Amino acid sequence: xxxxDNQLIINAQKGDMEAFEKLVYKYDRHVLNIAKxxxxxxxxxxxxxxxxxxxxxxxxxxxxxxxxxxxxxxRVTTNVCISYNRGKKQHDSIDREIGNDEENTTTFAxxxxxxxxxxxxxxxxxxxxxxxxALSQLPPxxxxxxxxxFYQDYKIKEIAEIMQCNEGTIKRYLFTAxxxxxxxxxxxx
Amino acid sequence: MNKEKFLEKAQLYLMDELNQSEKIxxxxxxxxxxxxxxxxxxxxxxxxxLTTSRPEEVDEKLLFSARNNLMxxxxxEAAKETPSEKILKWLKNIFVVNYKLSFGSLTLxxxxxxxxxxxxxxxxxxxxxxxxxxxxxxxxxxxxxxISNIRIPNPFLKGGDIEVIFGxxxxxxxxxxxxxxxxxxxxxxxxxxxxxxxxxxxxxxTVNTLASTVESDQFIPDPKVKSALITAMKNDxxxxxxxxALNVLQKFSFDKEIxxxxxxxxxxxxxxxxxxxxxxxxxxxxxxxNSLDDKIINVLNKKAExxxxxxxxxxxxxxxxxxx
Numbered sequence: 001x002x003x004x005d006n007q008l009i010i011n012a013q014k015g016d017m018e019a020f021e022k023l024v025y026k027y028d029r030h031v032l033n034i035a036k037x038x039x040x041x042x043x044x045x046x047x048x049x050x051x052x053x054x055x056x057x058x059x060x061x062x063x064x065x066x067x068x069x070x071x072x073x074x075r076v077t078t079n080v081c082i083s084y085n086r087g088k089k090q091h092d093s094i095d096r097e098i099g100n101d102e103e104n105t106t107t108f109a110x111x112x113x114x115x116x117x118x119x120x121x122x123x124x125x126x127x128x129x130x131x132x133x134a135l136s137q138l139p140p141x142x143x144x145x146x147x148x149x150f151y152q153d154y155k156i157k158e159i160a161e162i163m164q165c166n167e168g169t170i171k172r173y174l175f176t177a178x179x180x181x182x183x184x185x186x187x188x189x
Numbered sequence: 190m191n192k193e194k195f196l197e198k199a200q201l202y203l204m205d206e207l208n209q210s211e212k213i214x215x216x217x218x219x220x221x222x223x224x225x226x227x228x229x230x231x232x233x234x235x236x237x238x239l240t241t242s243r244p245e246e247v248d249e250k251l252l253f254s255a256r257n258n259l260m261x262x263x264x265x266e267a268a269k270e271t272p273s274e275k276i277l278k279w280l281k282n283i284f285v286v287n288y289k290l291s292f293g294s295l296t297l298x299x300x301x302x303x304x305x306x307x308x309x310x311x312x313x314x315x316x317x318x319x320x321x322x323x324x325x326x327x328x329x330x331x332x333x334x335x336i337s338n339i340r341i342p343n344p345f346l347k348g349g350d351i352e353v354i355f356g357x358x359x360x361x362x363x364x365x366x367x368x369x370x371x372x373x374x375x376x377x378x379x380x381x382x383x384x385x386x387x388x389x390x391x392x393x394x395t396v397n398t399l400a401s402t403v404e405s406d407q408f409i410p411d412p413k414v415k416s417a418l419i420t421a422m423k424n425d426x427x428x429x430x431x432x433x434a435l436n437v438l439q440k441f442s443f444d445k446e447i448x449x450x451x452x453x454x455x456x457x458x459x460x461x462x463x464x465x466x467x468x469x470x471x472x473x474x475x476x477x478x479n480s481l482d483d484k485i486i487n488v489l490n491k492k493a494e495x496x497x498x499x500x501x502x503x504x505x506x507x508x509x510x511x512x513x
Contacts, residue, residue, distance in 0.1 A: 017263075017267070017432075017462075018460070018461075018462035020263070021260070021465070022462075024256070024259070024313055025465070025500060028255070028259075029247065029252055032247045032251065032252055032255055033246055036244060036251075037244045040244060042251055045247070045255075046254065046255045046258065049255045050255070050258055050259050050262060053259050054262060054266060056260075057266060063441055071206070081409075083234065107431065116337065124290070127238055127241070127242060128241075131238065131489075132242070144276075150239050150240070150242060150243070151243050155206065155208055156204070171197070171201075174200065175196070175200060177233065178200055178232075178239075179196070180202070180229075181235065181239065182232070182235045185235065
Protein backbone atom coordinates (compact mmCIF):
# COMPACT_ATOMS: atom_id res chain seq x y z
CA UNK A 1 0.00 0.00 0.00
CA UNK A 2 1.39 3.40 -0.86
CA UNK A 3 1.89 5.91 1.94
CA UNK A 4 0.19 9.29 1.96
CA ASP A 5 2.21 12.42 1.27
CA ASN A 6 1.98 13.40 4.94
CA GLN A 7 3.32 10.04 6.12
CA LEU A 8 6.13 10.22 3.57
CA ILE A 9 6.98 13.74 4.76
CA ILE A 10 7.05 12.64 8.40
CA ASN A 11 9.35 9.75 7.49
CA ALA A 12 11.54 12.00 5.36
CA GLN A 13 11.77 14.51 8.20
CA LYS A 14 13.20 11.70 10.33
CA GLY A 15 15.93 11.16 7.72
CA ASP A 16 14.30 8.38 5.68
CA MET A 17 15.79 8.96 2.21
CA GLU A 18 13.52 6.37 0.64
CA ALA A 19 10.48 8.36 1.73
CA PHE A 20 12.02 11.52 0.30
CA GLU A 21 12.71 9.77 -3.00
CA LYS A 22 9.11 8.56 -3.18
CA LEU A 23 7.91 12.13 -2.74
CA VAL A 24 10.29 13.28 -5.46
CA TYR A 25 9.27 10.56 -7.90
CA LYS A 26 5.59 11.28 -7.31
CA TYR A 27 5.77 14.90 -8.44
CA ASP A 28 9.05 15.44 -10.27
CA ARG A 29 7.76 14.86 -13.77
CA HIS A 30 5.27 17.68 -13.30
CA VAL A 31 7.94 19.98 -11.86
CA LEU A 32 10.16 19.28 -14.86
CA ASN A 33 7.24 19.91 -17.23
CA ILE A 34 6.51 23.29 -15.63
CA ALA A 35 10.18 24.24 -15.78
CA LYS A 36 10.54 23.15 -19.39
CA UNK A 37 7.41 24.91 -20.57
CA UNK A 38 8.48 28.04 -18.67
CA UNK A 39 12.04 28.19 -20.03
CA UNK A 40 11.54 26.26 -23.28
CA UNK A 41 14.99 24.79 -22.75
CA UNK A 42 15.89 21.34 -21.39
CA UNK A 43 19.13 22.36 -19.69
CA UNK A 44 17.45 25.25 -17.91
CA UNK A 45 14.60 22.92 -16.93
CA UNK A 46 17.08 20.47 -15.38
CA UNK A 47 18.78 23.27 -13.46
CA UNK A 48 15.43 24.47 -12.14
CA UNK A 49 14.36 20.90 -11.24
CA UNK A 50 17.58 20.43 -9.29
CA UNK A 51 17.26 23.73 -7.46
CA UNK A 52 13.60 23.07 -6.60
CA UNK A 53 14.23 19.72 -4.98
CA UNK A 54 17.36 20.86 -3.16
CA UNK A 55 15.24 23.66 -1.65
CA UNK A 56 12.51 21.16 -0.82
CA UNK A 57 15.07 18.82 0.78
CA UNK A 58 16.41 21.66 2.92
CA UNK A 59 12.97 23.03 3.76
CA UNK A 60 11.19 19.75 4.42
CA UNK A 61 12.31 19.54 8.05
CA UNK A 62 10.42 22.81 8.70
CA UNK A 63 7.32 21.81 6.73
CA UNK A 64 4.35 22.24 9.09
CA UNK A 65 1.51 20.77 7.03
CA UNK A 66 -0.26 24.14 6.76
CA UNK A 67 -0.79 23.50 3.06
CA UNK A 68 -0.74 20.50 0.76
CA UNK A 69 2.78 19.32 -0.03
CA UNK A 70 2.05 19.59 -3.76
CA UNK A 71 0.95 23.23 -3.41
CA UNK A 72 4.12 24.06 -1.52
CA UNK A 73 6.26 22.16 -4.05
CA UNK A 74 4.73 23.96 -7.04
CA ARG A 75 5.08 27.28 -5.18
CA VAL A 76 8.80 26.57 -4.80
CA THR A 77 8.88 25.60 -8.48
CA THR A 78 7.29 28.87 -9.61
CA ASN A 79 9.59 30.89 -7.35
CA VAL A 80 12.68 29.16 -8.74
CA CYS A 81 11.44 29.58 -12.33
CA ILE A 82 10.72 33.27 -11.81
CA SER A 83 14.07 33.97 -10.17
CA TYR A 84 16.04 31.83 -12.61
CA ASN A 85 18.42 34.11 -14.45
CA ARG A 86 21.60 32.17 -15.11
CA GLY A 87 23.06 32.99 -18.48
CA LYS A 88 19.98 34.87 -19.50
CA LYS A 89 21.24 38.41 -19.25
CA GLN A 90 20.36 39.12 -22.84
CA HIS A 91 16.77 38.04 -22.38
CA ASP A 92 16.54 39.89 -19.11
CA SER A 93 17.54 43.12 -20.74
CA ILE A 94 14.89 42.54 -23.40
CA ASP A 95 12.41 41.92 -20.58
CA ARG A 96 13.28 45.25 -19.08
CA GLU A 97 13.17 47.12 -22.34
CA ILE A 98 10.11 45.54 -23.88
CA GLY A 99 8.31 43.20 -21.50
CA ASN A 100 7.89 45.60 -18.62
CA ASP A 101 6.96 48.52 -20.76
CA GLU A 102 3.16 48.61 -20.73
CA GLU A 103 3.08 51.34 -23.33
CA ASN A 104 5.26 49.43 -25.77
CA THR A 105 3.49 48.78 -29.01
CA THR A 106 6.25 46.95 -30.89
CA THR A 107 4.90 43.76 -32.41
CA PHE A 108 7.01 40.67 -32.81
CA ALA A 109 6.45 40.93 -36.53
CA UNK A 110 8.15 44.36 -36.42
CA UNK A 111 11.29 42.70 -35.07
CA UNK A 112 11.49 40.08 -37.81
CA UNK A 113 13.83 40.49 -40.75
CA UNK A 114 12.17 42.32 -43.64
CA UNK A 115 11.79 39.28 -45.86
CA UNK A 116 9.72 37.52 -43.23
CA UNK A 117 7.20 40.28 -42.70
CA UNK A 118 4.68 39.30 -45.32
CA UNK A 119 1.72 37.31 -44.08
CA UNK A 120 2.34 34.41 -46.44
CA UNK A 121 5.86 33.75 -45.22
CA UNK A 122 4.99 34.30 -41.58
CA UNK A 123 2.08 31.87 -41.72
CA UNK A 124 4.36 29.35 -43.37
CA UNK A 125 6.97 29.68 -40.62
CA UNK A 126 6.93 27.83 -37.32
CA UNK A 127 4.26 29.53 -35.26
CA UNK A 128 5.46 27.82 -32.08
CA UNK A 129 8.87 29.43 -32.40
CA UNK A 130 7.31 32.87 -32.71
CA UNK A 131 5.02 32.23 -29.77
CA UNK A 132 7.97 31.09 -27.67
CA UNK A 133 9.91 34.19 -28.63
CA ALA A 134 6.96 36.39 -27.76
CA LEU A 135 6.55 34.49 -24.51
CA SER A 136 10.19 35.03 -23.59
CA GLN A 137 9.57 38.77 -23.72
CA LEU A 138 6.90 38.69 -21.02
CA PRO A 139 7.85 39.66 -17.46
CA PRO A 140 8.43 36.49 -15.37
CA UNK A 141 5.26 36.74 -13.25
CA UNK A 142 3.03 37.12 -16.30
CA UNK A 143 4.92 34.39 -18.09
CA UNK A 144 4.50 32.01 -15.15
CA UNK A 145 0.76 32.66 -14.87
CA UNK A 146 0.50 32.16 -18.63
CA UNK A 147 2.51 28.91 -18.53
CA UNK A 148 0.46 27.42 -15.70
CA UNK A 149 -2.82 28.34 -17.39
CA PHE A 150 -2.14 27.55 -21.03
CA TYR A 151 0.44 24.79 -20.82
CA GLN A 152 -0.36 23.10 -17.50
CA ASP A 153 -4.15 23.60 -17.43
CA TYR A 154 -4.43 25.01 -13.93
CA LYS A 155 -7.53 26.95 -12.90
CA ILE A 156 -7.05 30.60 -11.97
CA LYS A 157 -7.86 29.80 -8.33
CA GLU A 158 -5.09 27.17 -8.22
CA ILE A 159 -2.57 29.49 -9.88
CA ALA A 160 -3.41 32.14 -7.28
CA GLU A 161 -2.70 29.66 -4.50
CA ILE A 162 0.57 28.51 -6.03
CA MET A 163 1.81 32.02 -6.79
CA GLN A 164 0.45 33.41 -3.52
CA CYS A 165 -1.54 36.19 -5.19
CA ASN A 166 -5.24 36.88 -5.24
CA GLU A 167 -7.33 35.71 -8.19
CA GLY A 168 -7.74 39.28 -9.48
CA THR A 169 -3.98 39.64 -9.79
CA ILE A 170 -3.69 36.38 -11.71
CA LYS A 171 -6.51 37.44 -14.03
CA ARG A 172 -4.69 40.71 -14.64
CA TYR A 173 -1.44 38.84 -15.40
CA LEU A 174 -3.28 36.58 -17.83
CA PHE A 175 -5.18 39.37 -19.60
CA THR A 176 -2.05 41.47 -19.94
CA ALA A 177 0.01 38.51 -21.12
CA UNK A 178 -2.62 37.34 -23.59
CA UNK A 179 -3.15 40.84 -24.97
CA UNK A 180 0.58 41.32 -25.40
CA UNK A 181 0.87 37.95 -27.14
CA UNK A 182 -2.07 38.90 -29.35
CA UNK A 183 -0.41 42.19 -30.27
CA UNK A 184 2.98 40.63 -30.90
CA UNK A 185 1.55 37.84 -33.05
CA UNK A 186 -0.68 40.16 -35.07
CA UNK A 187 1.57 40.35 -38.10
CA UNK A 188 2.08 36.62 -38.24
CA UNK A 189 -1.49 35.41 -38.75
CA MET B 190 -19.90 46.77 -21.78
CA ASN B 191 -16.71 48.50 -22.91
CA LYS B 192 -14.17 46.77 -25.16
CA GLU B 193 -11.68 46.03 -22.41
CA LYS B 194 -14.35 44.46 -20.21
CA PHE B 195 -15.59 42.44 -23.18
CA LEU B 196 -12.08 41.13 -23.94
CA GLU B 197 -11.67 40.06 -20.32
CA LYS B 198 -14.97 38.19 -20.44
CA ALA B 199 -14.03 36.60 -23.77
CA GLN B 200 -10.75 35.34 -22.35
CA LEU B 201 -12.42 33.99 -19.21
CA TYR B 202 -14.97 32.25 -21.44
CA LEU B 203 -12.23 30.64 -23.54
CA MET B 204 -10.31 29.66 -20.41
CA ASP B 205 -13.46 27.94 -19.11
CA GLU B 206 -13.46 30.15 -16.02
CA LEU B 207 -17.10 31.38 -16.24
CA ASN B 208 -20.00 29.71 -14.47
CA GLN B 209 -22.98 28.38 -16.43
CA SER B 210 -25.17 31.49 -16.25
CA GLU B 211 -22.23 33.77 -17.14
CA LYS B 212 -21.46 31.54 -20.12
CA ILE B 213 -25.05 31.76 -21.42
CA UNK B 214 -25.10 35.52 -20.90
CA UNK B 215 -21.83 35.87 -22.81
CA UNK B 216 -22.97 33.62 -25.67
CA UNK B 217 -26.15 35.67 -26.06
CA UNK B 218 -24.06 38.82 -26.13
CA UNK B 219 -21.88 37.69 -29.03
CA UNK B 220 -24.85 36.25 -30.90
CA UNK B 221 -26.58 39.63 -30.84
CA UNK B 222 -23.65 41.78 -31.89
CA UNK B 223 -21.62 41.16 -35.07
CA UNK B 224 -18.78 43.47 -34.04
CA UNK B 225 -18.34 41.70 -30.70
CA UNK B 226 -18.54 38.31 -32.39
CA UNK B 227 -15.78 39.30 -34.77
CA UNK B 228 -13.64 40.50 -31.84
CA UNK B 229 -14.36 37.24 -30.03
CA UNK B 230 -13.30 35.20 -33.09
CA UNK B 231 -10.03 37.09 -33.18
CA UNK B 232 -9.32 36.29 -29.49
CA UNK B 233 -10.38 32.68 -30.08
CA UNK B 234 -7.90 32.40 -32.95
CA UNK B 235 -5.07 33.54 -30.67
CA UNK B 236 -6.11 30.99 -28.05
CA UNK B 237 -6.10 28.24 -30.67
CA UNK B 238 -2.59 29.24 -31.76
CA LEU B 239 -1.43 29.17 -28.16
CA THR B 240 -2.97 25.74 -27.64
CA THR B 241 -1.28 24.30 -30.71
CA SER B 242 2.09 25.70 -29.61
CA ARG B 243 1.91 23.83 -26.33
CA PRO B 244 5.37 22.38 -25.55
CA GLU B 245 5.85 18.62 -25.61
CA GLU B 246 5.92 16.73 -22.32
CA VAL B 247 9.39 15.93 -21.00
CA ASP B 248 10.73 12.57 -22.17
CA GLU B 249 11.92 9.71 -19.97
CA LYS B 250 15.57 10.29 -20.82
CA LEU B 251 15.48 13.87 -19.59
CA LEU B 252 13.57 12.89 -16.47
CA PHE B 253 15.99 10.12 -15.54
CA SER B 254 19.01 12.25 -16.20
CA ALA B 255 17.52 14.96 -13.96
CA ARG B 256 16.74 12.39 -11.27
CA ASN B 257 20.27 11.01 -11.27
CA ASN B 258 21.83 14.44 -10.98
CA LEU B 259 19.41 15.33 -8.23
CA MET B 260 20.04 12.23 -6.13
CA UNK B 261 23.79 12.79 -6.41
CA UNK B 262 23.33 16.36 -5.19
CA UNK B 263 21.03 15.27 -2.39
CA UNK B 264 23.62 12.75 -1.19
CA UNK B 265 26.26 15.50 -1.21
CA GLU B 266 23.82 17.76 0.59
CA ALA B 267 23.20 15.12 3.24
CA ALA B 268 26.93 14.61 3.63
CA LYS B 269 27.46 18.31 4.29
CA GLU B 270 25.98 17.89 7.77
CA THR B 271 28.98 18.12 10.07
CA PRO B 272 29.33 15.90 13.15
CA SER B 273 28.72 18.92 15.38
CA GLU B 274 25.48 19.65 13.51
CA LYS B 275 24.43 16.05 13.95
CA ILE B 276 25.12 16.20 17.69
CA LEU B 277 23.23 19.50 17.98
CA LYS B 278 20.32 18.04 16.06
CA TRP B 279 20.33 14.97 18.25
CA LEU B 280 20.47 17.05 21.43
CA LYS B 281 17.70 19.27 20.14
CA ASN B 282 15.48 16.25 19.52
CA ILE B 283 16.27 14.81 22.92
CA PHE B 284 15.52 18.12 24.69
CA VAL B 285 12.22 18.48 22.92
CA VAL B 286 11.18 14.94 23.85
CA ASN B 287 12.08 14.70 27.52
CA TYR B 288 14.05 16.96 29.81
CA LYS B 289 14.83 14.31 32.42
CA LEU B 290 15.89 11.77 29.85
CA SER B 291 18.01 14.34 28.09
CA PHE B 292 19.72 15.43 31.27
CA GLY B 293 20.40 11.81 32.26
CA SER B 294 21.75 10.95 28.82
CA LEU B 295 23.96 14.00 28.73
CA THR B 296 25.40 13.17 32.14
CA LEU B 297 26.09 9.60 31.03
CA UNK B 298 27.78 10.82 27.85
CA UNK B 299 30.03 13.18 29.83
CA UNK B 300 30.93 10.44 32.34
CA UNK B 301 31.55 8.02 29.46
CA UNK B 302 33.86 10.45 27.71
CA UNK B 303 35.91 10.98 30.88
CA UNK B 304 36.14 7.28 31.70
CA UNK B 305 37.04 6.45 28.12
CA UNK B 306 39.69 9.15 28.07
CA UNK B 307 41.42 7.93 31.25
CA UNK B 308 41.20 4.23 30.41
CA UNK B 309 42.14 4.21 26.76
CA UNK B 310 44.12 7.33 25.97
CA UNK B 311 47.54 5.85 26.76
CA UNK B 312 46.89 2.45 25.14
CA UNK B 313 45.57 4.14 21.99
CA UNK B 314 48.80 6.06 21.69
CA UNK B 315 50.70 2.80 22.00
CA UNK B 316 48.79 1.24 19.11
CA UNK B 317 49.70 4.08 16.81
CA UNK B 318 53.28 3.95 17.97
CA UNK B 319 53.59 0.30 16.98
CA UNK B 320 52.32 1.11 13.48
CA UNK B 321 53.60 -1.09 10.70
CA UNK B 322 52.86 -1.49 7.00
CA UNK B 323 53.69 -5.18 6.87
CA UNK B 324 50.14 -6.28 6.06
CA UNK B 325 49.44 -9.18 3.70
CA UNK B 326 47.09 -7.59 1.19
CA UNK B 327 45.82 -10.74 -0.46
CA UNK B 328 44.91 -12.28 2.86
CA UNK B 329 43.52 -9.19 4.46
CA UNK B 330 40.17 -10.74 5.28
CA UNK B 331 41.78 -13.89 6.64
CA UNK B 332 44.50 -12.00 8.46
CA UNK B 333 44.87 -13.89 11.72
CA UNK B 334 44.11 -10.96 13.93
CA UNK B 335 41.44 -9.37 11.68
CA ILE B 336 40.45 -5.73 11.54
CA SER B 337 39.65 -4.59 15.03
CA ASN B 338 38.99 -0.93 14.35
CA ILE B 339 38.86 1.67 11.62
CA ARG B 340 39.12 5.37 12.28
CA ILE B 341 37.76 7.52 9.51
CA PRO B 342 38.20 11.17 10.48
CA ASN B 343 35.53 12.49 8.15
CA PRO B 344 34.77 10.62 4.98
CA PHE B 345 33.70 13.77 3.17
CA LEU B 346 36.78 15.84 3.90
CA LYS B 347 39.67 15.10 1.60
CA GLY B 348 43.18 14.79 2.95
CA GLY B 349 42.42 13.23 6.33
CA ASP B 350 44.27 9.98 7.08
CA ILE B 351 42.29 6.83 7.68
CA GLU B 352 43.67 4.51 10.31
CA VAL B 353 43.09 0.76 10.22
CA ILE B 354 44.00 -1.27 13.27
CA PHE B 355 44.51 -5.00 12.94
CA GLY B 356 44.40 -7.33 15.93
CA UNK B 357 44.85 -6.11 19.48
CA UNK B 358 42.56 -8.72 21.01
CA UNK B 359 43.44 -11.95 22.84
CA UNK B 360 46.82 -10.65 23.93
CA UNK B 361 48.18 -10.03 20.41
CA UNK B 362 49.88 -6.75 19.60
CA UNK B 363 47.80 -4.44 17.45
CA UNK B 364 49.12 -3.26 14.10
CA UNK B 365 48.13 0.16 12.92
CA UNK B 366 48.15 1.33 9.33
CA UNK B 367 47.45 4.88 8.22
CA UNK B 368 46.82 6.16 4.73
CA UNK B 369 44.58 8.26 2.54
CA UNK B 370 41.40 6.98 0.94
CA UNK B 371 43.28 6.61 -2.39
CA UNK B 372 45.77 4.16 -0.85
CA UNK B 373 45.07 0.63 -2.27
CA UNK B 374 45.78 -0.98 1.13
CA UNK B 375 43.25 1.30 2.80
CA UNK B 376 40.73 0.61 0.03
CA UNK B 377 41.03 -3.14 0.47
CA UNK B 378 40.83 -2.80 4.24
CA UNK B 379 37.67 -0.73 3.82
CA UNK B 380 36.24 -3.32 1.44
CA UNK B 381 37.03 -6.09 3.93
CA UNK B 382 35.50 -4.09 6.76
CA UNK B 383 32.39 -3.53 4.68
CA UNK B 384 31.60 -7.25 4.68
CA UNK B 385 33.07 -8.28 8.03
CA UNK B 386 32.15 -5.51 10.47
CA UNK B 387 28.82 -5.46 12.28
CA UNK B 388 28.50 -1.75 13.07
CA UNK B 389 26.13 -0.24 10.43
CA UNK B 390 27.41 3.30 11.10
CA UNK B 391 30.99 2.22 10.43
CA UNK B 392 29.88 0.35 7.31
CA UNK B 393 28.08 3.42 5.98
CA UNK B 394 31.14 5.60 6.56
CA THR B 395 33.24 2.89 4.92
CA VAL B 396 31.10 2.73 1.80
CA ASN B 397 30.91 6.53 1.65
CA THR B 398 34.70 6.70 1.81
CA LEU B 399 34.93 4.16 -1.02
CA ALA B 400 32.47 6.32 -2.98
CA SER B 401 34.78 9.31 -2.60
CA THR B 402 37.71 7.28 -3.99
CA VAL B 403 35.68 6.13 -6.99
CA GLU B 404 35.02 9.77 -7.89
CA SER B 405 38.74 10.58 -7.69
CA ASP B 406 40.79 10.96 -10.89
CA GLN B 407 43.35 8.46 -9.60
CA PHE B 408 40.79 5.73 -9.07
CA ILE B 409 41.94 2.27 -10.16
CA PRO B 410 39.11 -0.28 -10.02
CA ASP B 411 40.05 -3.11 -7.67
CA PRO B 412 38.18 -6.42 -8.21
CA LYS B 413 38.21 -7.11 -4.48
CA VAL B 414 36.62 -3.75 -3.74
CA LYS B 415 34.00 -4.39 -6.41
CA SER B 416 33.34 -7.86 -5.05
CA ALA B 417 32.90 -6.48 -1.51
CA LEU B 418 30.51 -3.82 -2.76
CA ILE B 419 28.44 -6.44 -4.60
CA THR B 420 28.30 -8.61 -1.48
CA ALA B 421 27.21 -5.61 0.61
CA MET B 422 24.62 -4.54 -1.96
CA LYS B 423 23.09 -8.01 -2.06
CA ASN B 424 23.35 -9.15 1.54
CA ASP B 425 23.84 -6.35 4.03
CA UNK B 426 21.08 -6.14 6.63
CA UNK B 427 21.01 -2.34 6.51
CA UNK B 428 19.17 -0.89 3.46
CA UNK B 429 21.18 2.33 3.63
CA UNK B 430 24.41 0.32 3.28
CA UNK B 431 22.94 -1.71 0.40
CA UNK B 432 21.77 1.48 -1.29
CA UNK B 433 25.11 3.24 -0.93
CA ALA B 434 26.95 0.17 -2.23
CA LEU B 435 24.68 0.21 -5.30
CA ASN B 436 25.40 3.91 -5.86
CA VAL B 437 29.15 3.29 -5.73
CA LEU B 438 28.92 0.30 -8.06
CA GLN B 439 27.34 2.50 -10.71
CA LYS B 440 30.70 4.26 -10.99
CA PHE B 441 32.44 1.01 -11.95
CA SER B 442 32.65 -0.15 -15.55
CA PHE B 443 29.58 -2.21 -16.31
CA ASP B 444 30.11 -5.96 -16.63
CA LYS B 445 28.13 -9.18 -16.23
CA GLU B 446 28.94 -9.45 -12.54
CA ILE B 447 27.46 -6.01 -11.87
CA UNK B 448 24.52 -6.75 -14.17
CA UNK B 449 23.73 -9.95 -12.24
CA UNK B 450 24.01 -8.07 -8.97
CA UNK B 451 21.53 -5.39 -10.12
CA UNK B 452 19.16 -8.12 -11.30
CA UNK B 453 19.50 -9.91 -7.97
CA UNK B 454 18.53 -6.74 -6.10
CA UNK B 455 15.67 -6.02 -8.49
CA UNK B 456 14.36 -9.57 -8.09
CA UNK B 457 14.95 -10.21 -4.41
CA UNK B 458 15.38 -7.08 -2.32
CA UNK B 459 12.45 -6.58 0.04
CA UNK B 460 13.03 -2.81 0.06
CA UNK B 461 11.16 -1.15 -2.81
CA UNK B 462 13.53 1.83 -2.76
CA UNK B 463 16.44 -0.53 -3.49
CA UNK B 464 14.49 -2.17 -6.29
CA UNK B 465 13.74 1.27 -7.72
CA UNK B 466 17.45 2.14 -7.50
CA UNK B 467 18.34 -1.13 -9.26
CA UNK B 468 15.89 -0.59 -12.12
CA UNK B 469 17.11 3.00 -12.46
CA UNK B 470 20.69 1.69 -12.64
CA UNK B 471 19.61 -0.61 -15.48
CA UNK B 472 17.82 2.28 -17.20
CA UNK B 473 21.03 4.31 -16.92
CA UNK B 474 22.90 1.61 -18.77
CA UNK B 475 20.59 2.15 -21.69
CA UNK B 476 21.04 5.91 -21.50
CA UNK B 477 24.81 5.35 -21.54
CA UNK B 478 24.49 3.33 -24.75
CA ASN B 479 24.68 -0.21 -23.32
CA SER B 480 22.21 -2.70 -24.70
CA LEU B 481 19.83 -4.53 -22.39
CA ASP B 482 20.39 -8.25 -22.96
CA ASP B 483 17.87 -11.10 -22.74
CA LYS B 484 18.62 -11.83 -19.11
CA ILE B 485 17.75 -8.25 -18.18
CA ILE B 486 14.63 -8.29 -20.36
CA ASN B 487 13.43 -11.54 -18.73
CA VAL B 488 13.68 -10.02 -15.26
CA LEU B 489 12.04 -6.80 -16.46
CA ASN B 490 9.16 -8.83 -17.90
CA LYS B 491 8.61 -10.51 -14.55
CA LYS B 492 8.78 -7.20 -12.71
CA ALA B 493 6.38 -5.54 -15.16
CA GLU B 494 3.84 -8.22 -14.35
CA UNK B 495 4.23 -8.89 -10.70
CA UNK B 496 6.21 -6.33 -8.69
CA UNK B 497 4.18 -4.93 -5.81
CA UNK B 498 5.42 -1.39 -6.54
CA UNK B 499 3.41 0.54 -9.17
CA UNK B 500 6.48 2.55 -10.10
CA UNK B 501 8.60 -0.54 -10.76
CA UNK B 502 5.90 -2.23 -12.83
CA UNK B 503 5.47 0.90 -14.96
CA UNK B 504 9.20 1.52 -15.24
CA UNK B 505 9.90 -2.08 -16.24
CA UNK B 506 7.14 -1.97 -18.87
CA UNK B 507 8.41 1.31 -20.25
CA UNK B 508 11.99 0.00 -20.48
CA UNK B 509 10.84 -3.12 -22.31
CA UNK B 510 8.84 -0.93 -24.69
CA UNK B 511 11.89 1.26 -25.34
CA UNK B 512 14.02 -1.76 -26.14
CA UNK B 513 11.42 -3.12 -28.57
